[in-house]
Amino acid sequence: MKMYKDYRRLENIDELRIYDINEKELYNPTPLEFHVDEVPYPQLISNIPMDVNILIPHNDGNDFIIKSAGNFILNQGNLQLDDVRGRLLSKVSPVLYEIFHESLHEVYKSQETKVIHVFYYGTEKLSKITIVKILYEMNRIFVFADHINTDKGTSDEFEKIQYAEDKVNMMEYFTQTGSYRRIDGKYTWTQGIYNIINRPREDYDDYHNIVFDLAIPEDKELIERILKIMDTDTTHHEDLIRIKTEDGTLKYLEINLYSNFDENGNLISRYGLFNDVTQYSKKSMTKPVDFLLQGFKNSKKLALLIEPLNPKHFEFSEGFYYFINKNPKDYVHSRDVINNIVEDETKKQIIRLIEGELDRIDETFTYNVNGDENNQKICELYIERFEFSKKNHSLGFLSDITDEMNKQxxxxxxxxxxxxxxxxxxxxxxxxxxxxxxxxxxxxxxxxxxxxxxxxxxxxxxxxxxxxxxxxxxxxxxxxxxxxxxxxxxxxxxxxxxxxxxxxxxxxxxxxxxxxxxxxxxxxxxxxxxxxxxxxxxxxxxxxxxxxxxxxxxxxxxxxxxxxxxxxxxxxxxxxxxxxxxxxxxxxxxxxxxxxxxxxxxxxxxxxxxxxxxxxxxxxxxxx
Incomplete structure (x- = not known):
């Protein structure tokens, strides 16, 4: 099991993302340790349309005795209430203890109600969403859990949430700070957008472009042209716009818009990334990731490859373009570059890495520059996949060892x-x-x-x-x-x-x-x-x-x-x-x-x- 936790400041809620939980491990048979009174009105509680769990703090809130458990826990193990009542949570369900102990202890100490959104994933697919409310009353902890089905009939909105959240994490890795998705004229905005425009979320934000609405007059015409282009058959557009927030702050935004069309060319949806580059507005437009690339500036022997397996979002240092003898402005990143490799086995290994069959490659090979067999270079390539924010990324090094091999x-x-x-x-x-x-x-x-x-x-x-x-x-x-x-x-x-x-x-x-x-x-x-x-x-x-x-x-x-x-x-x-x-x-x-x-x-x-x-x-x- 893997668990990630985020805090949503404006909504004042925690978000937990749980991956690969084994529901059979939710229950661990444990002997009765404590005698607790039966819950009053059990019939009433069993008919409430959500799980009601009642816990008694034990050892100063470091553990909890189960007084009553909801149907979620009982149904997973085909259990009766007597199978779990009077047991410590840490023993009878170590998995749930690991997930909720910190929040339960916090509510016990502060006596303030806490709301948690829990997203359960299996094989990277969203399988269940639970909205949990924890409150303290009469020296008891009450945990109300509302479970939401995420099958195809009901999961569309939550898939949007998952998609947006995962994209936010990706953008953080690439120093992007906010995104939105528009389907059928309705917008879904990530929290990063509100950080950019300096205001909290409003109910009407789903129905208009809250960023473009703030554009300064001089950039209104530019935005209209961009949207007109993106409504046709253009799938991607990059540009720079200026907005003035409600508090009067002028900001420079780097925008990346992506449009999806059906087979008839009709617009289906749009996805947009916004990067606040105000701090660089009076300098050259540089992302923080460029500082890492500066360590390889002017190096013709060694190149740093950031996201080499991503055909759209990649950053290569100058040594790579020197190696392949291409102008960075003219280079299109695709599998075609592999065709110039002489060794067939190396080609196969790189393809396997791209397809996700390998986690890393470490290859020495010969490269025909621009396909010319009379202009060959020898290089070493090391690329490694790694997981960050629930997404696969890649980092690599390319070394031109032609001169060294000739010396050898x-x-x-x-x-x-x-x-x-x-x-x-x-x-x-x-x-x-x-x-x-x-x-x-x-x-x-x-x-x-x-x-x-x-x-x-x-x-x-x-x-x-x-x-x-x-x-x-x-x-x-x-x-x-x-x-x-x-x-x-x-x-x-x-x-x-x-x-x-x-x-x-x-x-x-x-x-x-x-x-x-x-x-x-x-x-x-x-x-x-x-x-x-x-x-x-x-x-x-x-x-x-x-x-x-x-x-x-x-x-x-x-x-x-x-x-x-x-x-x-x-x-x-x-x-x-x-x-x-x-x-x-x-x-x-x-x-x-x-x-x-x-x-x-x-x-x-x-x-x-x-x-x-x-x-x-x-x-x-x-x-x-």
């Missing part, structure tokens, strides 16, 4: 060992990208309401890996890579990313003759990234303070061991135990383990200090 062929003729070195580096870069995906999945759960934090962290790590990718392919000796050069470039990159204008000084003291293997440098750079991000986020809450400084000192302890001291002159840490449990520290500990080292937080009066001790050489697969 040249090296193979003179030195077979050199070829193995290049393969090893390539394998490690690929593994690092997969580690990056793991960090992304972790942070999606922790920072689900702070997408900009995910983007900032992602960009910092991507920049370090791109730096590593570039430098390692330009070196001839992968066992002796100069650490000082990497640290200097990493400091320069993070200054550019955080745009601090040197308000934080990065000081690095590293032995110029200190050379390490790629196995050591890779996790070390990522650890430094995490420490930098933690310091920038927590050490300097007062932006007006001057002389802010982050210092790294890397020295030899002996011939086999190095020590890095990382410190800042910020506000320090009040509770070391608390910070040791956050996600950043968890990632640092994982990378330190990969490095084979140890890290400790040092008592430091004027800021925060870490000491990382690690071996100069690691057990690895690059042999001399």
């Amino acid at each position: 062929r040249e090296l193979r003729e003179s030195n077979e060992h050199k070829v193995m070195l290049i393969k090893e580096v390539h394998h490690r870069v690929k593994n690092n990208l997969q580690i990056l995906n793991s960090f992304l999945n972790l942070e999606k759960r922790v920072y689900s309401k702070e997408p900009n934090v995910i983007i900032d962290h992602m960009q910092t790590r991507l920049t370090s890996l791109a730096l590593l990718h570039e430098k390692t392919y330009n070196t001839q000796d992968l066992k002796n890579i100069n650490l000082n050069e990497f640290i200097e470039d990493q400091d320069s990159q993070i200054r550019n990313i955080v745009s601090m204008d040197n308000s934080v000084e990065f000081e690095s003291i590293v032995d110029e003759d200190l050379n390490l293997t790629i196995e050591v440098i890779t996790p070390l750079l990522l650890i430094i990234d995490e420490l930098n991000m933690n310091a920038l986020k927590h050490a300097f809450p007062d932006e007006t303070i001057k002389n802010k400084k982050i210092t790294k000192i890397i020295t030899k302890i002996d011939e086999n061991t190095l020590q890095m001291t990382f410190k800042d002159n910020g506000v320090g840490i009040d509770n070391p135990k608390k910070i040791s449990k956050n996600l950043g520290c968890t990632i640092i500990k994982s990378l330190t383990k990969q490095l084979g080292g140890e890290i400790e937080l040092v008592e430091y009066k004027n800021g925060t200090e870490y000491k990382l001790t690690f071996p100069i050489k690691m057990v690895h697969t690059i042999h001399g």
Whole structure:
């Protein structure tokens, strides 16, 4: 069972979406534990056209004794009331306890009535809707549940709700903020629309376009033209309009309209997306997702693919278009691009991924640029499917390894060992990208309401890996890579990313003759990234303070061991135990383990200090 919870502020209700519940697990046979009085007027309660459940708070509301249960629970298990009465809810129905315990406890403590809309899904299809009302009276919890049938005869309106809600989640992922659906002249608006136009929902909103009605006079004619086009045979239109809300606020809206027609060309329905881009109105029109793509800007070797399996809503960095030798404005995303792949097995794997038969692919293949067999490139492609807001999405990386493969062929003729070195580096870069995906999945759960934090962290790590990718392919000796050069470039990159204008000084003291293997440098750079991000986020809450400084000192302890001291002159840490449990520290500990080292937080009066001790050489697969 999976469960998702949302709060609808204007309606003051909770929404629960329950997936793949096994109704046979709703009842767990349990011996009688408590003797409770029979419910008065049982005949009356049984004839009320909804379930009435009566619960007695137990253990300060952490559990509840069942006094009476409605027909829903009883009918599912072919039960009598005596089978559940006098039992703890947590024991007799662990599933219902998991779903409703938090709300029941809240009503018990606050004694305020609560309304919940519960949507039950089976195999992603809406199967049941229950409107639940929980109230407290006479030291009892009363749960009224009205179950709504969602078969084909009655589910149309609720399918619209499901469709709209799922689209809202999709738009949040793509930084869209509101949508509507129009069928037979009637509108269904998502909550995001009301956030855009700065007002609550009204009863008459179903009968006119509440966004277009607010358009400024200069854009009225544009909207009329758009709607006229969309009423014919145009299925999609994008544009930019300006509206003035009822409180006088001017807003810029990016609009995407989609029309559905029957076989005779008659308009059936329309779906619209609205994205408030007011904050970018005096700049270039850029979505927050573009900041993630900026980490790959001007990179011709490595491309980031956001939603590569979606033919309409996708974002690719510049490296992809350089690889296929196409102008982004001229490119149409479709399966046709697969036809230029030489290897048939790779084509089959990509098709299986598109059809949903595979969760990920990791392929190396040859590509005929524009179908020309005399102009070939070799690349590595990694694409992974993942679930977000009950929808499947995809993220991928495309690496142009043509030059590297050519170097391998040249090296193979003179030195077979050199070829193995290049393969090893390539394998490690690929593994690092997969580690990056793991960090992304972790942070999606922790920072689900702070997408900009995910983007900032992602960009910092991507920049370090791109730096590593570039430098390692330009070196001839992968066992002796100069650490000082990497640290200097990493400091320069993070200054550019955080745009601090040197308000934080990065000081690095590293032995110029200190050379390490790629196995050591890779996790070390990522650890430094995490420490930098933690310091920038927590050490300097007062932006007006001057002389802010982050210092790294890397020295030899002996011939086999190095020590890095990382410190800042910020506000320090009040509770070391608390910070040791956050996600950043968890990632640092994982990378330190990969490095084979140890890290400790040092008592430091004027800021925060870490000491990382690690071996100069690691057990690895690059042999001399």
